[in-house]
Amino acid sequence: MERRTFLKTSSYLCASGALPLSAFAANSTLFDFSEQNTQRLDVQTVNKLAVKAPKMSVEAPSGERVSVTLKPAVARRYDALLYVHYEMSNEITVFDINGVQQGTIGLPDGFGSVSDFAIEPSQQLVYLIERGHHQIIVANFYGERLAHIGEFGTEVAAQLNGPRSLTLDDEGHVHVVDSGASSIKVFNNNGAFLYAYGQSRLGKAPIYRALDGTQHVVVTGGQLGDRKWFFDSSIRKLSALN
Numbered sequence: 001m002e003r004r005t006f007l008k009t010s011s012y013l014c015a016s017g018a019l020p021l022s023a024f025a026a027n028s029t030l031f032d033f034s035e036q037n038t039q040r041l042d043v044q045t046v047n048k049l050a051v052k053a054p055k056m057s058v059e060a061p062s063g064e065r066v067s068v069t070l071k072p073a074v075a076r077r078y079d080a081l082l083y084v085h086y087e088m089s090n091e092i093t094v095f096d097i098n099g100v101q102q103g104t105i106g107l108p109d110g111f112g113s114v115s116d117f118a119i120e121p122s123q124q125l126v127y128l129i130e131r132g133h134h135q136i137i138v139a140n141f142y143g144e145r146l147a148h149i150g151e152f153g154t155e156v157a158a159q160l161n162g163p164r165s166l167t168l169d170d171e172g173h174v175h176v177v178d179s180g181a182s183s184i185k186v187f188n189n190n191g192a193f194l195y196a197y198g199q200s201r202l203g204k205a206p207i208y209r210a211l212d213g214t215q216h217v218v219v220t221g222g223q224l225g226d227r228k229w230f231f232d233s234s235i236r237k238l239s240a241l242n
Helices: 002-016 021-030 043-048
Strands: 038-040 055-059 065-069 072-078 081-086 091-096 101-106 114-120 125-130 136-140 145-149 163-168 174-178 183-187 193-197 208-212 218-221 227-232 237-240
Touching (some): 038 208, 043 072, 081 114, 183 208
Parallel strands (some): 114 163, 163 208
Antiparallel strands (some): 038 072, 072 081, 081 091, 125 136, 163 174, 227 237
């Protein structure tokens, strides 16, 4: 099966460690290789890599079949690999930073539209937010559903109401933007709720859009999506970066 072929490639990469950054020198200006081992990529950056996007056959209004190139919906770098989910695709495609495809990760059977995902490379796990649902799905690189985190609700702090974005910190904790609560909620990798941060005590509720980072979790948001906050884990509060 196609899903099994990725595991062979991925196991080799995990065993040998991240590929040397010198292998990607041609595209080094597109990436921020700092202490962070993860980075979100916008559509423009993905397109600059000239990666070979998958195609899908669809029926045109005329009734004829046409081939369309899928657009990237969510793209993230983990170490020296890119993980891209394309619109209408039932998998996550994995590239090196030269744009050469390394494999695919199939989504669990019956999974709908991906709102966001995060990768745990060392354990070969993918954490998924399904659009319109209120929990985090945990699957392996075979596409097998293993567990879920959270449940719908608004009365208990551990419940989720509109999860929008997520990232994993360097302790393996799952940080989730909960739109309904206008806060970020943190769970351990067993799904137990730990705490929440970013809540507004006075005034208008903040708008959080995306999370990134492992060693340092950064929150992006604001009305125009141009605000950034840094999460200080020692006091469990956000500090504005701009």
